[in-house]
Amino acid sequence: MKSLLRKIFLVDLIEGLWVTFRSQHPKNIVTEQYPAERPRIAERYRGAPRLNVHPETKETLCIACNLCALACPEHLIVVTSERNEQTRRKELTTFTYDISRCMFCGLCEDACPTDALELSQDFELAAFTREGAIWDRQMLEEGPVPTRYRY
Numbered sequence: 001m002k003s004l005l006r007k008i009f010l011v012d013l014i015e016g017l018w019v020t021f022r023s024q025h026p027k028n029i030v031t032e033q034y035p036a037e038r039p040r041i042a043e044r045y046r047g048a049p050r051l052n053v054h055p056e057t058k059e060t061l062c063i064a065c066n067l068c069a070l071a072c073p074e075h076l077i078v079v080t081s082e083r084n085e086q087t088r089r090k091e092l093t094t095f096t097y098d099i100s101r102c103m104f105c106g107l108c109e110d111a112c113p114t115d116a117l118e119l120s121q122d123f124e125l126a127a128f129t130r131e132g133a134i135w136d137r138q139m140l141e142e143g144p145v146p147t148r149y150r151y
């Protein structure tokens with residue numbers, strides 16, 4: 001009889017809903033609220049590549065030595081340069097980085113003698129296609145624009 005009454009008055013359903021509603025208060029949320037809240041990234045995380053510039057002069061720190069391209073097991077970095085006849089120094093002309101083939105091993109970053117190339121903590125690199133996956137010098141210097149989600 002008791003069990004029949006429980007069924008008629010939907011006691012189990014109401015108890016279940018009560019458990020759900022009891023956990024709706026924000027203080028009970030235990031999952032990450034991404035993208036509303038950015039997750040904390042480990043200090044050593046290797047994400048989107050960045051080509052650093054001098055903070056004051058905005059000149060590139062890259063000396064076009066090509067060591068990063070030689071260190072890369074995927075051969076996805078292409079560096080081109082030309083010699084400045086006045087200073088006799090090599091100057092960077094183009095720098096491309098195929099992000100779709102990168103495995104973020106960090107060998108290129110380690111090989112760079114001037115800390116020009118850095119794998120940053122930007123992690124939002126997912127895309128539906130490979131279109132635009134080859135980043136040029138401008139993209140590498142400015143960095144990707146994070147997507148702002150609306151609710």
Ligand code: SF4
Nearest residue numbers: 072102103105106108
């Ligand atoms: S992180 Fe590794 S795979 Fe990616 S460009 Fe650098 S060396 Fe190549």
Ligand code: SF4
Nearest residue numbers: 062063065066068112
């Ligand atoms: S190793 Fe560094 S300085 Fe040399 S080409 Fe690569 S980014 Fe430029």
